[in-house]
Amino acid sequence: MQGKKHYQEKLFTNFQLSDRVPADNIYRKLKETLDLQFLYASTAKYYGKDGQKSIDPVVFFKLLLVGYLENQPSDRRIINISSMRLDILYFIGYDIDEELPWHSTLSRTRQLYDEDIFNQLFKQVLKQCIDKGMLTGKRQAVDSVFVKANASMSSVEDILEDGQVFTDQLKEGQATEGDDHLSDKSERQKTQKRSNANRASATDPDARMSVKPGKVTKLNYLSQLSVDTSSYVITSIGACHADKKDNQCLDTVLDKVCANLGDHGLEVKEVIADANYSSSTVLQSLVSRGITGYIPNTGTYKSERQGFTYNAENDTYQCSQGNSLKFIGYKDHHGVSKEYMSKRSDCAVCSVRKQCLKKSTYKTITNSLSKPLFDDMHKRLNEAYGKQMMVIRKSTVEPVIGTLVEYLGMRKVNTIGIELANKCMLMAGIAYNLKKLIKYEGKSFLQVIMSLLEAFKSSRFYYT
Known part of the structure; x- marks a missing residue:
C-alpha cells in the first residue's frame, strides 16, 4: 500500500544532538580529539572583569575551523552553515535552540587576539601529530603559493603622486599656485612602470602586486609553508609580502620549523625546495645550521666555464x-x-x-x-639520492598546497593586513593537520619500506 507522510510540527520533543551525529563524522572525531582548554588561560589577558560576556574562545576557534574545513572562510557563511548543521552544532557545543554569535563577533575577536594565540593552537595540534608518531622531522619540503588579498586592482594608486608632481615642477621652475597638474600626471602615468615601489592598494596597503606566468596581475600575499615528507604534516606556515623572493623568506621558514620541532626534540637534517629558493645567502645559512639542502641552482649558475x-x-x-x-x-x-x-x-x-x-x-x-657551495649542490643533485629528493618534493609539498587552496579556504584571505592574513593561513594549516590527525592509523606499508630504505642508505654497507 502506498504510504503518505503527514507532517505536523511538534510543540515539544525529546532530542539529543549526540544521538544524531554518527561515530565516523569528522566533527564528532574532532570533538573527541581536540583539546582547547588551554585557550581560556591564554586569552584571559584580553578581557576585563566587568561588562558583557564575550564569545567563548574555544567556540570562536572551533567556528574558524569550521570555515576552513567547509572551504567557506567567510564569517557570515560560517554562521549560516553552522546554524543548519547538527554535526557542527554538536562540535561547537550549541544546542538546536541556541542562538549563534553574530558573524561580526568573529571578525572583532580575530583582530583582538595576537598571532601568538594562533601559533599556540598550531603548535598544540602539531604536538598531537608528533605524540602520535606521525612525523620524524628529519626532512622538510618547502614551497610557496600566492594567496589572493581582499582587495582589487582598482584600489591601487600612486604613492605620493601629488608630491612628486610638485617636486618635478619645482625642478623645472614651473610650480605656481593653481597650476593644472592633470596633463603632467597623465604623461607620467604612461611612462612610469607599474611596480610595488611606487604604487599601493588604498584598501589593503600590505597586499602586493604579483603575477604568475600567463596570468593577470593581482594583489596577493605569499604563503610560505614547510611539510614533513614522512607524513605530509605541515610543520610551519605563514604570510609574507608577495613582492618578496622565495630565497628571502627561507631563513624565516627555517626559524619557525626548527622552533616548532625543536620543542619536541626533533631535528631538521634535510631541506628540499625548488630553484626559486637558491641563493648564496640561503646556502650559507644551511651550512651554519648544519642542514643538508637539495635546492637546484639558479639558471645563471655554470658548473664549468666552456673553453x-x-x-x-x-x-x-x-x-x-x-x-x-x-x-x-x-x-x-x-x-x-x-x-x-x-x-x-x-x-x-x-x-x-x-x-x-x-x-x-x-x-x-x-x-x-659562494661558488664552492653551488658546486657542492650541483654535485649533490646529480647523484641518485638527490634526484630522488626532487621527486619527493613534487609529490609532497605541491599536493598539500593544492589541498589548502582548493579545499581548505586558502585561495583568498577575507581580512585586511598581513597580520590577519598570517592568522588565516595558520588556521588553514591547523585544519589540514587536524584532518591528517584524525585519519592517521599508523604507518602504511609504503612508509615502512621507505623508512627501511633510508636506514639502509645511511648505513656503512651502502655505496653509491
Whole structure:
C-alpha cells in the first residue's frame, strides 16, 4: 500500500544532538580529539572583569575551523552553515535552540587576539601529530603559493603622486599656485612602470602586486609553508609580502620549523625546495645550521666555464688559446664576487676573438664567493639520492598546497593586513593537520619500506 507522510510540527520533543551525529563524522572525531582548554588561560589577558560576556574562545576557534574545513572562510557563511548543521552544532557545543554569535563577533575577536594565540593552537595540534608518531622531522619540503588579498586592482594608486608632481615642477621652475597638474600626471602615468615601489592598494596597503606566468596581475600575499615528507604534516606556515623572493623568506621558514620541532626534540637534517629558493645567502645559512639542502641552482649558475680551465693553485683561468685571466679583485654583483680579467694585448691577436669577446676588448669571468657551495649542490643533485629528493618534493609539498587552496579556504584571505592574513593561513594549516590527525592509523606499508630504505642508505654497507 502506498504510504503518505503527514507532517505536523511538534510543540515539544525529546532530542539529543549526540544521538544524531554518527561515530565516523569528522566533527564528532574532532570533538573527541581536540583539546582547547588551554585557550581560556591564554586569552584571559584580553578581557576585563566587568561588562558583557564575550564569545567563548574555544567556540570562536572551533567556528574558524569550521570555515576552513567547509572551504567557506567567510564569517557570515560560517554562521549560516553552522546554524543548519547538527554535526557542527554538536562540535561547537550549541544546542538546536541556541542562538549563534553574530558573524561580526568573529571578525572583532580575530583582530583582538595576537598571532601568538594562533601559533599556540598550531603548535598544540602539531604536538598531537608528533605524540602520535606521525612525523620524524628529519626532512622538510618547502614551497610557496600566492594567496589572493581582499582587495582589487582598482584600489591601487600612486604613492605620493601629488608630491612628486610638485617636486618635478619645482625642478623645472614651473610650480605656481593653481597650476593644472592633470596633463603632467597623465604623461607620467604612461611612462612610469607599474611596480610595488611606487604604487599601493588604498584598501589593503600590505597586499602586493604579483603575477604568475600567463596570468593577470593581482594583489596577493605569499604563503610560505614547510611539510614533513614522512607524513605530509605541515610543520610551519605563514604570510609574507608577495613582492618578496622565495630565497628571502627561507631563513624565516627555517626559524619557525626548527622552533616548532625543536620543542619536541626533533631535528631538521634535510631541506628540499625548488630553484626559486637558491641563493648564496640561503646556502650559507644551511651550512651554519648544519642542514643538508637539495635546492637546484639558479639558471645563471655554470658548473664549468666552456673553453676555460681553472687553476686553483694560481687562482687563474686559462682559455683554450693558452692565455690567462688573472684575479683582479672583488665586485658587488648579486653578492660579493671574484672577478678575473684577461689582457687586452692577448685578446687583440687571438684567433677566436670575435666568437669569445663579441664587441668587448677583453674577457672577464665573475664567480660568486659562494661558488664552492653551488658546486657542492650541483654535485649533490646529480647523484641518485638527490634526484630522488626532487621527486619527493613534487609529490609532497605541491599536493598539500593544492589541498589548502582548493579545499581548505586558502585561495583568498577575507581580512585586511598581513597580520590577519598570517592568522588565516595558520588556521588553514591547523585544519589540514587536524584532518591528517584524525585519519592517521599508523604507518602504511609504503612508509615502512621507505623508512627501511633510508636506514639502509645511511648505513656503512651502502655505496653509491
